[in-house]
Amino acid sequence: MANSRWTLVYEGFEPAQEGLREALCTLGNGYFATRGAAEESAADDVHYPGTYLAGGYNRLSTDIAGRVVENEDLVNLPNWLPLRFRPEDGDWINLRRVDILAYRQELDLGGGILERKVRIRDDHGRETSLLSRRLVHMGRPHLAAIAITLRPENWSGQLVVRTALDGRIINGGVERYRPLASKPLVPLETHMLGDDGMLLFTETSQSRLRIAEAARTRIYEGDDVLSVACENHEKEGYVGQELRFAVAEGRPVTIEKTVAIFTSRDRAISEPRQAAIEALEQAERFDVLLDSHRHAWRALWNRCDIAIEQGSRTQMILRLHIFHLLQTASPNTIDLDTGVPARGLHGEAYRGHIFWDELFILPYLNFHLPEISRALLLYRYRRLPEARRLAREAGYQGAMYPWQSGSSGREESQTLHLNPRSGRWTPDNTHLQRHVSAAVASNVWRYWQTTGDLGFLSWYGAEMLIEIARFWASIATYDEAFGRYQIGGVMGPDEFHDRYPWRDTPGLDNNAYTNVMAVWVLRRAAEVLDHVGIERRRELENLLGLTSDETKRWDDIARKMRLVFLEDGIIAQFEGYERLEELDWQAYREKYSDIHRLDRILEAEGDTVNRYKASKQPDVLMLFYVFSYDELRELIVPLGYAFEPDAIQKNIDYYLRRTSDGSTLSRVVQSWVLARGDRSRSWDLFVTALESDISDIQGGTTAEGIHLGAMAGTVDLVERGQTALEFRDDTLWISPCLPTKLRRLRLNLLYQGDWLHLDVGCDRLTVSAPHGWKGPAKIGVRNQVYPFAAGTVLEFDCEVVHGGWRPVWQSPDKSAPDDRPDSGVTEPEGSEEGLDAKPASQRGTRRSSSADANG
Ligand code: BGC
Numbered sequence: 110m111a112n113s114r115w116t117l118v119y120e121g122f123e124p125a126q127e128g129l130r131e132a133l134c135t136l137g138n139g140y141f142a143t144r145g146a147a148e149e150s151a152a153d154d155v156h157y158p159g160t161y162l163a164g165g166y167n168r169l170s171t172d173i174a175g176r177v178v179e180n181e182d183l184v185n186l187p188n189w190l191p192l193r194f195r196p197e198d199g200d201w202i203n204l205r206r207v208d209i210l211a212y213r214q215e216l217d218l219g220g221g222i223l224e225r226k227v228r229i230r231d232d233h234g235r236e237t238s239l240l241s242r243r244l245v246h247m248g249r250p251h252l253a254a255i256a257i258t259l260r261p262e263n264w265s266g267q268l269v270v271r272t273a274l275d276g277r278i279i280n281g282g283v284e285r286y287r288p289l290a291s292k293p294l295v296p297l298e299t300h301m302l303g304d305d306g307m308l309l310f311t312e313t314s315q316s317r318l319r320i321a322e323a324a325r326t327r328i329y330e331g332d333d334v335l336s337v338a339c340e341n342h343e344k345e346g347y348v349g350q351e352l353r354f355a356v357a358e359g360r361p362v363t364i365e366k367t368v369a370i371f372t373s374r375d376r377a378i379s380e381p382r383q384a385a386i387e388a389l390e391q392a393e394r395f396d397v398l399l400d401s402h403r404h405a406w407r408a409l410w411n412r413c414d415i416a417i418e419q420g421s422r423t424q425m426i427l428r429l430h431i432f433h434l435l436q437t438a439s440p441n442t443i444d445l446d447t448g449v450p451a452r453g454l455h456g457e458a459y460r461g462h463i464f465w466d467e468l469f470i471l472p473y474l475n476f477h478l479p480e481i482s483r484a485l486l487l488y489r490y491r492r493l494p495e496a497r498r499l500a501r502e503a504g505y506q507g508a509m510y511p512w513q514s515g516s517s518g519r520e521e522s523q524t525l526h527l528n529p530r531s532g533r534w535t536p537d538n539t540h541l542q543r544h545v546s547a548a549v550a551s552n553v554w555r556y557w558q559t560t561g562d563l564g565f566l567s568w569y570g571a572e573m574l575i576e577i578a579r580f581w582a583s584i585a586t587y588d589e590a591f592g593r594y595q596i597g598g599v600m601g602p603d604e605f606h607d608r609y610p611w612r613d614t615p616g617l618d619n620n621a622y623t624n625v626m627a628v629w630v631l632r633r634a635a636e637v638l639d640h641v642g643i644e645r646r647r648e649l650e651n652l653l654g655l656t657s658d659e660t661k662r663w664d665d666i667a668r669k670m671r672l673v674f675l676e677d678g679i680i681a682q683f684e685g686y687e688r689l690e691e692l693d694w695q696a697y698r699e700k701y702s703d704i705h706r707l708d709r710i711l712e713a714e715g716d717t718v719n720r721y722k723a724s725k726q727p728d729v730l731m732l733f734y735v736f737s738y739d740e741l742r743e744l745i746v747p748l749g750y751a752f753e754p755d756a757i758q759k760n761i762d763y764y765l766r767r768t769s770d771g772s773t774l775s776r777v778v779q780s781w782v783l784a785r786g787d788r789s790r791s792w793d794l795f796v797t798a799l800e801s802d803i804s805d806i807q808g809g810t811t812a813e814g815i816h817l818g819a820m821a822g823t824v825d826l827v828e829r830g831q832t833a834l835e836f837r838d839d840t841l842w843i844s845p846c847l848p849t850k851l852r853r854l855r856l857n858l859l860y861q862g863d864w865l866h867l868d869v870g871c872d873r874l875t876v877s878a879p880h881g882w883k884g885p886a887k888i889g890v891r892n893q894v895y896p897f898a899a900g901t902v903l904e905f906d907c908e909v910v911h912g913g914w915r916p917v918w919q920s921p922d923k924s925a926p927d928d929r930p931d932s933g934v935t936e937p938e939g940s941e942e943g944l945d946a947k948p949a950s951q952r953g954t955r956r957s958s959s960a961d962a963n964g
Contacts, residue, residue, distance in 0.1 A: 128812030139439025140250035142454035148192040164447035167313035169290035183461020187276035197267035248405030250441040273349030274309035282457035296346035321381035418853035430820035452814025466818030492518025507579025531713035547626035561861035578634030581627035603728035725771035777822030792848035
C-alpha cells in the first residue's frame with residue numbers, strides 16, 4: 110500500500126481486503142456516511158455497501174436463546190450507490206469475473222474524494238478503462254455524487270448502464286448479529302422524476318423514520334448530455350433505470366449520478382420527499398459540487414490539521430484518523446441530536462451505539478471544533494430525564510447514564526453476548542460500567558475549561574454535574590468497619606472482569622477507577638456552583654432541591670472514599686483482586702496465535718477470565734490517562750492515602766504485564782501513560798495504536814466499523830500527550846517531550862476562543878497567540894513560568910544537558926504575525942512534503958529584538 114501524506118492508496122483488487130477498505134474508505138459528512146463499496150457491488154461475501162444516518166436508529170425484537178431480546182441499531186439506509194454497466198451483449202461487469210489489467214484506489218483526505226482507476230478486459234477481449242470519483246458533500250450535507258468516466262479502449266458498441274436506489278436491504282454487516290432480526294426498512298413509495306430522475310421513499314419499522322432518496326443519472330460526452338434509451342424499473346423498495354447508448358473506441362463518456370437524502374429528522378424542511386427533489390434540482394454537475402465540497406474540507410483542515418515531521422505514513426494515518434472523526438462528527442452534526450458512535454458511521458458493529466469513548470474524542474474536538482463538543486454534550490443533556498429514570502429504577506438518585514446509548518438515552522447494552530469461538534450466548538453485564546456517567550461529567554468539565562463557555566456550564570453542564578454527583582453519592586455506601594465509603598456491584602473499564610468467581614451476582618466492589626472518578630465528580634459538582642454566579646446558583650439549588658446537607662455529604666464521601674491497595678503502592682483494580690490467579694501468559698501465547706480476546710478463549714475452554722489477573726484494557730492506568738500526577742495527588746492524598754511519584758511507574762509496570770489489549774483503546778492509554786517515563790516504548794505503542802484500523806490488527810473488526818475512540822485517542826496523544834498541555838493554576842503548562850522518532854509537531858488550538866500556535870521540535874519550542882488571548886497570562890514550560898499575552902511569541906531552546914527548556918527570545922510585539930492560524934496546515938491538495946514544504950517566512954513566527962523571558 111503506497112501513500113503520501115494526504116492520500117490512502119490501495120493498489121490491486123483484493124477481495125479478502127475489500128471489507129476493510131470499504132470501512133476505511135467510507136465517505137461521510139457528519140450527517141450521513143457511506144462505506145467505500147464499489148458502485149457495482151451488492152452485499153455478499155466480499156462487499157458490504159452501507160449508508161448510515163447520524164441518529165438514524167430503529168428497534169427490532171428477536172426470540173433467541175430462550176428469550177426475546179430487543180436491539181436498537183443504526184439503520185442501513187437504502188443503498189444509493191448502484192451503478193453497473195455492461196456492453197449490450199455482455200455480462201454486468203464484475204471484477205471477480207474479468208481480467209483486471211490495472212487497479213488503484215485512492216482516498217484523498219484533503220478533499221474527501223474516493224477515486225478508483227480500473228482497467229479491465231472481458232471474455233470477448235474488450236478492454237475498458239474506468240475512473241470513478243465519489244463525494245459525500247461536506248458543505249451541503251444532503252448531497253452525494255458519483256462520476257464514472259468510461260473509455261472503451263479497443264471496442265465500440267452499445268453500453269448498458271443500470272442505476273438504482275435500493276431499499277431491499279438489511280442490516281447484515283456483522284456476522285455475529287445475523288441470528289438477530291435485521292430488516293428495519295418498510296418500503297413506502299417509488300417515483301420516476303422526469304427522464305433522468307427517481308425517488309425512493311422508505312420508513313423504518315419501529316422508529317418511523319421516513320427516508321427520501323432522490324437520484325439523477327446523466328451521461329455526458331464532454332459538456333454535452335447524451336441522449337439515451339431508457340427503461341424504468343420500479344419494484345417494492347427499489348427504483349432503477351437501464352440506460353442504453355452508443356460508445357466509440359477511445360472516446361470517454363462520463364456517467365454522473367447525484368443523490369439527495371432527507372429524512373423526517375431534518376429541520377428546516379416541509380417534508381423529506383419534497384426536500385430531496387428540490388435539493389436534487391438545485392444540485393450542479395459533479396465538478397462544481399466537487400469544488401464546493403473541497404472548499405468545505407479545506408476550511409476544516411485549516412482548523413484541525415496536525416503536522417508532524419516523521420515518515421509520511423505516520424502523518425497520513427494521523428490525518429486519516431482526523432478525517433474519519435470529522436466525517437462522523439462535523440459542523441453538520443451540530444443540530445442533529447446525536448453522540449459519536451464508537452464505530453463511526455462506518456459499519457454496524459456495536460449497532461451505532463454511543464459509549465464512554467467520547468472521553469477519548471472530545472478533548473480533540475474541544476480544541477478545534479468546540480461547537481461540535483457542545484452539540485454532543487447537549488445530546489447527553491436531553492437524555493438527562495432518562496438517566497434520572499435509569500438511576501431511580503436501579504435504586505439510586507440523580508442521573509445514571511447508560512453504558513450504551515442510542516436514540517432515547519435508555520440503556521441499549523445487549524443482555525446476551527455471542528462468543529463466536531464457542532457458539533454460546535452468555536450474559537452480558539457490561540451495562541454495569543457505571544463509570545460512563547463520570548465520563549459524561551468529565552466531558553462537560555473539560556469542555557467548559559477549554560472553551561470558557563459559561564453559558565453552557567450554567568444552563569446545562571451544572572445540572573448534569575450535580576445530577577451525576579447525586580448518583581455517585583447514592584451508590585456509595587458507608588462501611589462502618591473501614592470508616593470509609595465504598596461502591597459495590599460495578600464494572601470498571603476492563604471488560605474481562607464482570608463478577609467475582611466466588612460470588613453469584615455480577616459486579617465488583619471498589620473498582621479504583623470508578624471510585625476516584627466518583628470523588629472527582631463530587632468535587633467538581635460542589636465547585637460548579639461557585640462558577641455559575643449567585644443567581645443561577647440559587648436557581649439550581651431551588652430547582653434541584655440541593656441542600657447544604659447534601660453537598661456536605663458529597664464532601665464527606667470525597668474525603669473518605671475507599672481505595673484498595675496491593676503491596677508496594679500498587680492500586681488494586683478492585684477489592685479482592687489479590688485473590689485472582691496469575692495467568693500463564695506464555696502458555697496462552699504459545700497455544701493461540703492471538704490472545705487479544707482472552708475472555709472468549711477461556712470461555713470456549715470452559716473456563717472464565719474472571720478467575721485471572723488479566724485485563725482487556727488498562728483499568729487502573731486510566732487514572733493516569735485522565736489525570737495528571739498533580740490532579741491525581743489532589744484527589745488521592747486527601748483520602749488519607751500516600752501517593753508518591755514513583756507509584757505511577759510501579760502501577761504501569763504491574764498492569765501492563767497483565768493486559769491483553771482486547772480493546773483498541775488499550776494501547777492509546779498505555780502509550781499515554783508511558784509518554785514521560787519510557788518514550789521509546791510509548792512511541793511503539795502509539796504506532797501500534799495508529800495501525801489498529803489501517804492494518805486491522807484485531808483481524809477483522811475494522812470491516813465492521815472503525816474504532817473512533819482509538820482514532821481520536823491517537824490524535825489527542827500527539828496533541829496533548831506529547832506536549833503535556835495542561836491549563837492549571839491560572840497557567841498554561843507545556844512540557845514537550847517528543848519521542849526521538851517524532852522530530853517536529855505543529856498545531857493550532859482554540860483556547861477560550863483564541864488560537865494558540867504550537868511548534869514543537871526536538872530542540873526548539875515556539876508558542877504564540879497572535880490575535881488575542883483570553884487564557885492564562887502565564888505560561889509554564891517545564892518548571893519555569895513566563896508572562897504570556899496576545900501577540901506574544903515565545904521561543905525556547907532545549908538544553909539537552911539539563912533536560913529543560915531555556916527561553917531564547919520573546920516577542921511582546923502585539924502586531925499579528927500572520928492573518929490566519931498557521932499550523933503546518935499544509936495545503937491539502939498536492940502537497941506531498943507537508944511540514945517541510947512551507948518556507949520559514951510563511952510560518953508566522955517573527956523574531957523581534959530578544960528579551961529575557963524569565964519574567
Ligand atoms: C471496549 C470499551 C469501548 C467499546 C466501544 C469495547 O471493546 O472494551 O471500552 O467503550 O469497545 O468502543
